[in-house]
Structures are given as C-alpha cells and as structure tokens.
Amino acid sequence: xxxxxxxxxxxxxxxxxxxxxxxxxxxxxxxxxxxxxxxxxxxxxxxxxxxxxxxxxxxxxxxxxxxxxxxxxxxxxxxxxxxxxxxxxxxxxxxxxxxxxxxxxxxxxxxxxxxxxxxxxxxxxxxxxxxxxxxxxxxxxxxxxxxxxxxxxxxxxxxxxxxxxxxxxxxxxxxxxxxxxxxxxxxxxxxxxxxxxxxxxxxxxxxxxxxxxxxxxxxxxxxxxxxxxxxxxxxxxxxxxxxxxxxxxxxxxxxxxxxxxxxxxxxxxxxxxxxxxxxxxxxxxxxxxxxxxxxxxxxxxxxxxxxxxxxxxxxxxxxxxxxxxxxxxxxxxxxxxxxxxxxxxxxxxxxxxxxxxxxxxxxxxxxxxxxxxxxxxxxxxxxxxxxxxxxxxxxxxxxxxxxxxxxxxxxxxxxxxxxxxxxxxxxxxxxxxxxxxxxxxxxxxxxxxxxxxxxxxxxxxxxxxxxxxxxxxxxxxxxxxxxxxxxxxxxxxxxxxxxxxxxxxxxxxxxxxxxxxxxxxxxxxxxxxxxxxxxxxxxxxxxxxxxxxxxxxxxxxxxxxxxxxxxxxxxxxxxxxxxxxxxxxxxxxxxxxxxxxxxxxxxxxxxxxxxxxxxxxxxxxxxxxxxxxxxxxxxxxxxxxxxxxxxxxxxxxxxxxxxxxxxxxxxxxxxxxxxxxxxxxxxxxxxxxxxxxxxxxxxxxxxxxxxxxxxxxxxxxxxxxxxxxxxxxxxxxxxxxxxx
Numbered sequence: 001x002x003x004x005x006x007x008x009x010x011x012x013x014x015x016x017x018x019x020x021x022x023x024x025x026x027x028x029x030x031x032x033x034x035x036x037x038x039x040x041x042x043x044x045x046x047x048x049x050x051x052x053x054x055x056x057x058x059x060x061x062x063x064x065x066x067x068x069x070x071x072x073x074x075x076x077x078x079x080x081x082x083x084x085x086x087x088x089x090x091x092x093x094x095x096x097x098x099x100x101x102x103x104x105x106x107x108x109x110x111x112x113x114x115x116x117x118x119x120x121x122x123x124x125x126x127x128x129x130x131x132x133x134x135x136x137x138x139x140x141x142x143x144x145x146x147x148x149x150x151x152x153x154x155x156x157x158x159x160x161x162x163x164x165x166x167x168x169x170x171x172x173x174x175x176x177x178x179x180x181x182x183x184x185x186x187x188x189x190x191x192x193x194x195x196x197x198x199x200x201x202x203x204x205x206x207x208x209x210x211x212x213x214x215x216x217x218x219x220x221x222x223x224x225x226x227x228x229x230x231x232x233x234x235x236x237x238x239x240x241x242x243x244x245x246x247x248x249x250x251x252x253x254x255x256x257x258x259x260x261x262x263x264x265x266x267x268x269x270x271x272x273x274x275x276x277x278x279x280x281x282x283x284x285x286x287x288x289x290x291x292x293x294x295x296x297x298x299x300x301x302x303x304x305x306x307x308x309x310x311x312x313x314x315x316x317x318x319x320x321x322x323x324x325x326x327x328x329x330x331x332x333x334x335x336x337x338x339x340x341x342x343x344x345x346x347x348x349x350x351x352x353x354x355x356x357x358x359x360x361x362x363x364x365x366x367x368x369x370x371x372x373x374x375x376x377x378x379x380x381x382x383x384x385x386x387x388x389x390x391x392x393x394x395x396x397x398x399x400x401x402x403x404x405x406x407x408x409x410x411x412x413x414x415x416x417x418x419x420x421x422x423x424x425x426x427x428x429x430x431x432x433x434x435x436x437x438x439x440x441x442x443x444x445x446x447x448x449x450x451x452x453x454x455x456x457x458x459x460x461x462x463x464x465x466x467x468x469x470x471x472x473x474x475x476x477x478x479x480x481x482x483x484x485x486x487x488x489x490x491x492x493x494x495x496x497x498x499x500x501x502x503x504x505x506x507x508x509x510x511x512x513x514x515x516x517x518x519x520x521x522x523x524x525x526x527x528x529x530x531x532x533x534x535x536x537x538x539x540x541x542x543x544x545x546x547x548x549x550x551x552x553x554x555x556x557x558x559x560x561x562x563x564x565x566x567x568x569x570x571x572x573x574x575x576x577x578x579x580x581x582x583x584x585x586x587x588x589x590x591x592x593x594x595x596x597x598x599x600x601x602x603x604x605x606x607x608x609x610x611x612x613x614x615x616x617x618x619x620x621x622x623x624x625x626x627x628x629x630x631x632x633x634x635x636x637x638x639x640x641x642x643x644x645x646x647x648x649x650x651x652x653x654x655x656x657x658x659x660x661x662x663x664x665x666x667x668x669x670x671x672x673x674x675x676x677x678x679x680x681x682x683x684x685x686x687x688x689x690x691x692x693x694x695x696x697x698x699x700x701x702x703x704x705x706x707x708x709x710x711x712x713x714x715x716x717x718x719x720x721x722x723x724x725x726x727x728x729x730x731x732x733x734x735x736x737x738x739x740x
Contacts, residue, residue: 055079058145059219059231068229071221075249080215080236081148082200092137096120112137152198160191213239220249268312271296287312290476305471305479320471322481323386323549330386333553337382340561344376347568354575358584363520363571364418366440367411370447371563374407378560382553394467394483401556402458402493403451408563409500410450412524414443416507419521423511454496461489474546482549490542494535501535504528520567527566534558 057063058078064071096117099105106122115131116124164187169176195205206212218235235244261281265271270293271282287299292308292315294300302308302315309316323330351368354360360368381400387393418438437446470484508525538555542548574581 052076055216064221064229068221069223072223072229074221075234076219076221076231077237078145078217078219079149080217080238081145083143084148084151084199087147087151087199088141088143092141094137096131109135148199152204155196155198156191156194156204159194159196160187163194164190215239218244265296268293270299273297304473304476307477318477318479320479320481322388324388325386329547329550333382333386333550333557336554337379337557340557340564341376341379344372344379344560344564347564347572348372348376350572350575351568354582357575357582359571359574359582364415364440364443366444367415367447368568370411370444370451371408371567374404374409374411375560375564377407378404378556380404381556385549385553389469389481389483391468394469394485395462397483398461398467398485398489398493399458401490401552402454402497404556405497405559406451406454406493406500408560409497409504410454411447412504412528412563413450413500413507414447416504416511416521416524417446418443419511420507450500454493457493457496461492465489487543498535501528501531505532523566523570527563530562530566531559534562 052075055077057074057076059076094105096106096109103122106117106120107124110116110122110124110127110131113131113135114127115129115135116127117131165172165175165179167190168178168186192206192208192210195203198204202215204212214237216237217233218237219231220234221229221231224230232248234248235242237243262271262283265282265284269284269286272285273279273282287293287308288301290307291299291301292312305318306315307318308314325331325334348369351360351365351372355365377400381397381404384393384396384400421438437443465484465486465488468484469481472480472482474480504524505528508521508528511521512525534555538551542551542555545551
C-alpha cells in the first residue's frame with residue numbers, strides 16, 4: 001500500500017488493521033518522515049510484528065526519544081560511512097570570528113545555539129539571547145552518518161572538472177575557451193569516468209547508471225539493560241553480498257518472528273507464483289516422477305535412460321538390465337533346453353544305431369535326421385537368447401529362431417505330402433501312372449529347397465536390418481540391453497514357419513485315416529495340432545508383454561519337445577521295448593488289391609460298386625513256392641474273390657480260389673492255357689510285388705470268360721518295374737484296372 005506524506009492517522013490505522021488479518025505476514029516496512037506515524041504504542045505493542053525501517057531512521061537517537069520501548073527490535077538500514085576524524089578536528093575548531101571566508105557560517109552558528117551575534121553583519125535580531133565566547137561546537141556533537149558521502153561527492157565533482165579541463169584544455173592553466181560555458185553533458189561524461197579513493201578508504205566509481213556500489217550496515221535497536229537502549233550492528237550489505245548475525249538479532253529464540261506469505265518448498269517441489277500475487281507468494285508444486293528441480297521455478301525431465309538423483313538436483317544413468325544366467329527364468333529355460341538337447345542326442349543315437357531296422361527305414365530316416373537337426377538347433381537357441389546381447393549373438397538368434405523350425409517343418413511337410421499323394425492314388429478308381437518325386441533323394445531335395453527359402457529370407461533381413469545391440473525402454477524407469485530385432489525381423493521368418501506349420505497341419509489332417517501301416521500320420525497330426533496351439537499362444541504373449549526373450553525361449557523349446565515326444569518317442573519305444581514289433585511285416589503296404597472289370601456300356605454300372613473285383617486277402621503262409629516268368633512267389637494261404645459285372649459272366653458272378661484245394665503245381669494252371677516254362681532263376685519279390693501274391697489260385701473257375709480274365713491278370717501281375725502299379729487292359733468284353 002502506498003502512503004503519501006499527507007496521509008492522515010486514519011489511513012495508517014486502516015493499514016495496520018488490514019495487516020493484522022494476514023496471519024502469515026508479520027513484517028511491515030515503513031518509509032516515513034514523521035515518527036509519530038509509526039511509533040504509536042498501541043500499534044507497536046501488537047504481538048508478532050516486526051518493523052524494519054529505511055536509512056532515514058538509521059541509528060538516530062532523536063527518532064526513538066520517548067519511544068524506546070516501542071522501538072525495541074526495530075531493524076534499520078544505515079549507509080556505510082565511517083566517521084571522518086580529520087573533519088571533526090577541523091569542524092570543532094571553527095569560530096565565527098575566525099571563519100570569515102564562509103559567509104554562511106555566522107548564520108549557522110546563530111541557528112545552532114539559538115542566539116544572536118552582536119556586531120556581526122549576519123546578526124539575527126529574532127534571537128533574544130546573545131552568543132558568548134563560551135559556546136563551542138563540541139556540545140552534543142555527533143557527526144552525521146552521511147558526512148563521508150558529502151565529502152566524496154565534493155571530491156567527485158572536483159575530479160570531474162579536473163579531468164574535463166585536462167581533456168579540453170591540455171597544457172592550459174584554468175578555464176580555456178573550450179570550457180566556456182561549461183557543457184553539462186561533457187561534465188557528466190567526465191564524472192562517469194571518475195574513480196578515486198574516498199575518505200573512508202573505499203574505491204569511489206560509478207556504473208552505467210551513475211550509481212556507486214551500495215554499502216549498508218544493518219542495525220538493530222535493542223534493550224541493553226534496565227531502561228537502557230542502543231543500536232548494535234547485526235549485519236551488512238556490500239556490493240550485493242549480505243552478511244547477517246542471526247544469533248545477535250534473535251537473542252531469544254522463542255521470539256523469532258516468521259513473516260512469510262508462503263512457506264519454503266520441500267525437496268522435489270518448485271514455486272508456482274499465484275496469479276495476481278507478489279513474487280513472495282507461491283504455491284509449492286511437486287515435480288513429476290522423472291523430473292528434477294532445475295531451479296526454484298522449473299522442473300526438468302531427465303533424458304530417456306536416466307533418473308533423478310535422491311536429492312532431485314540432477315539425473316543419474318539407470319543401470320542397464322539384461323537376462324543373467326543366475327535369474328530364475330533363465331535357469332528354468334536353460335534346464336529345459338539341456339534336458340531336451342540330451343533327449344534329442346539320445347534319439348539321434350538310437351536312430352543311427354538301428355538305422356537298418358524296419359521302424360527306422362519305414363519313417364523316411366533321411367527326413368528324420370533333418371527333423372532331429374532342427375529340434376537340436378531349437379534347443380540351442382535358448383543359449384543364444386539368454387546370453388548377454390552382443391552382435392554375434394544377435395546374428396545367431398535370428399538364424400536359430402528362423403532356421404530351427406524351418407528345418408523340422410520343411411521335412412514334415414515333405415513327409416506328409418508324400419503320404420497324402422500315396423493315399424490319393426490308392427483311392428482312384430481310374431488307373432493313373434506312378435506318382436512323381438517319391439524317392440528318398442527327391443524328398444531330400446524338396447526339404448532342402450524349403451529350408452533354403454527360409455535362409456534367403458534371413459539373409460535378406462540381415463541386409464535390410466543388420467543385427468546389432470540397442471537399449472530398449474519398456475518404461476521410463478527401465479533400460480534393457482537387447483538385439484535390435486524389429487517386428488519385421490520377427491514376423492517375417494515366423495510367418496514363413498507358420499506357413500509350413502499350416503501346410504503340415506493340413507496334410508496331417510488329410511491323412512489322419514490312412515491304413516495302419518501308415519500310422520505315423522496320426523502322430524504327425526497330433527504334433528501339428530499341439531504346435532498350432534503353442535504358436536497361437538506365443539503371438540499375443542510375445543507382442544503383449546515385456547518378457548519377449550523368455551517367451552521366445554520356451555516357445556521354441558516347447559515346439560521342439562512336442563515334435564520330439566510325439567514323433568520319435570513311440571519309435572524309440574518300439575526299438576528298445578518292443579523289438580518283436582520291429583519287423584518288416586508290420587510296416588509293409590496294404591495287401592488289398594482291387595481289379596475293376598467292365599466295358600464302355602457297363603462302366604456306369606460298375607462304378608456304383610465299391611470295387612468290381614477283389615482279388616485276394618492274404619491270410620497266412622502255406623509253405624509252398626509258386627514260380628512264374630522266372631520269379632518265385634512266397635507260399636501263403638490266400639484266396640481270391642473275383643467279381644465280374646454283367647456281360648462278362650452272364651449276369652455276373654463270383655469265383656473263390658483257395659490254395660488249400662490246390663492239388664499240384666501242374667494242376668494249378670489247368671484251364672489257363674499252357675503252363676509257364678520252368679524258371680531259369682528265382683529271386684524274392686520286391687515289397688510292392690509281394691502284395692500281389694497269387695498263391696492259392698483255385699483250379700476251378702466259373703467259366704471260360706473268367707479263366708481268360710484270370711490268365712490276363714497273372715500275366716501283368718508281375719512286371720519288371722513298379723512300386724505302385726496301375727495297369728489298364730482291354731478285353732473283348734471289358735476293361736481291367738488293377739491298382740494298389
């Protein structure tokens with residue numbers, strides 16, 4: 001509140017009453033000329049207020065006379081100006097009769113002593129008392145605190161004029177024409193450049209605003225004893241530096257007065273100046289979690305990867321985290337991978353040792369080795385994933401994660417595709433030629449082509465995104481050291497592996513009902529169903545959590561374990577625990593051969609039947625050998641049931657031929673034409689031809705047509721080639737198709 005010199009006492013009272021309502025404001029500063037305004041007893045006795053005063057009060061006793069008790073505790077400011085001793089020596093010796101050079105000294109003397117100087121030119125008749133010779137200036141003399149400033153001001157003007165004369169009138173005594181008249185601007189420039197040692201020993205100079213350095217003494221009016229009061233020096237202000245003796249000011253700690261608009265902010269808080277308030281009134285606002293106190297009004301966020309210090313005055317780097325071998329999750333993943341790796345090596349050793357047994361040969365052992373290599377590589381991926389990230393490990397991670405499933409599922413796709421094609425050929429009613437790419441060499445080539453596609457994808461990603469290490473920030477307070485694999489680097493190889501998995505699953509589902517000798521298909525189907533579940537669970541967990549590495553470790557290891565357990569454990573069980581089942585007869589193809597007979601006119605009628613002719617079903621061994629066209633037939637107990645459509649045997653018929661009623665080798669061929677010549681050599685029939693065993697052909701056929709038909713069937717039943725045979729013959733009355 002601004003108070004003018006003409007303000008009434010009512011205005012002062014109003015100001016005091018307003019200040020009393022402010023509970024936290026205990027400090028009132030006055031810049032007044034009349035002491036009666038603020039040295040009122042009823043106001044100063046108000047509890048809890050402190051009254052600092054300007055340099056107008058300073059250490060003057062005339063201000064506190066009669067109000068000492070009310071003024072106790074007052075803080076005043078005094079310009080720093082030591083007493084000028086030599087001036088007192090000069091001043092106290094002055095007399096009116098001797099100091100004639102000063103025309104105002106006589107007037108000053110009369111005013112000082114309230115008397116008149118008789119006989120002097122400056123005699124003042126208003127004073128009745130006559131000055132006598134006993135009067136002296138030493139009476140009640142106290143040097144004014146600003147005396148040094150007055151003397152320094154006079155010296156400043158003298159030095160300024162001297163510098164101006166030296167500049168404008170070089171080598172000239174007194175004023176030259178250049179200084180007549182005096183130019184105030186030039187004199188001001190000279191004064192601004194003046195510097196000299198003042199009467200108190202301080203350097204006198206002026207800044208760009210014409211001000212000399214501020215020097216103040218801080219005084220405290222205190223009660224020194226009973227009814228004795230005095231000023232004491234409790235601090236200073238020198239050129240912007242404050243020094244304060246708080247112990248001297250607050251001698252009684254219980255009387256310390258706190259005058260604040262706002263309390264100081266606590267650690268981690270900044271001042272927010274309230275709108276419309278002065279700068280000493282603020283609201284303390286805490287900084288955010290990742291911010292530190294930059295200054296008392298500003299919070300500043302730490303850079304990513306750093307965190308505020310405990311005292312919230314700066315930021316420290318956050319320790320970088322990565323998976324360590326001693327953590328619980330890596331220990332579990334490594335133990336699981338080691339057990340799986342040992343199991344894989346054990347299965348591989350069993351397959352190598354028993355590589356010539358039927359159970360190994362029937363399961364495409366070359367493709368099995370590729371699958372086992374992929375499983376082994378999958379377990380090894382765990383070690384590359386958990387190791388502290390380095391560039392070489394980043395390369396190995398990408399190769400292992402993409403290649404290990406590709407090796408296993410490429411071989412599985414090739415195997416299931418082969419089974420599906422064999423099954424599709426066996427269901428055809430119309431004969432087809434032998435399926436292509438069924439050999440072991442062709443299967444390996446197909447598998448390697450599928451694997452090379454994945455390798456090409458991995459190499460392309462290496463070129464697009466070279467592997468390296470980087471810092472990952474899942475949250476503002478966490479820093480992880482990881483490989484710089486982007487979503488593209490993860491999704492693309494896994495997408496190709498997913499395509500292989502879907503293909504395997506499709507073929508596995510398609511071949512789920514194959515004959516018992518292809519029972520490996522059901523294990524493959526179960527493997528693929530389980531793998532699909534694992535990878536469907538893997539995708540949301542991997543992309544939705546921060547545990548990507550552990551998730552990848554367990555997903556790859558679980559997929560490898562499922563393939564190992566479902567596909568290879570049953571075979572190892574047969575090899576080691578059930579050797580009686582590890583025989584060729586348990587893994588041969590089906591012995592059922594169907595022959596369809598019909599003509600163009602009756603083909604539609606024949607197609608309505610499931611088969612036109614069922615030649616035989618193997619029932620057992622008869623111990624007798626049959627030779628035909630230099631080939632030896634194994635002796636079996638078998639029978640052949642022949643069905644013919646209408647037109648070939650009248651209205652159709654059935655003939656059953658049993659080996660048990662076969663009288664002799666010569667009689668076996670009666671009615672079929674000339675018996676075959678004696679064999680020149682003999683050799684065992686191949687597996688595919690053993691399924692066409694003709695032992696047990698009955699010598700009594702229903703008609704000549706049936707005999708001719710059977711003769712034709714015997715002639716083409718044993719060709720020199722074939723794994724899967726499909727032949728087409730034309731008869732006078734129909735068409736014969738034999739397929740396996």
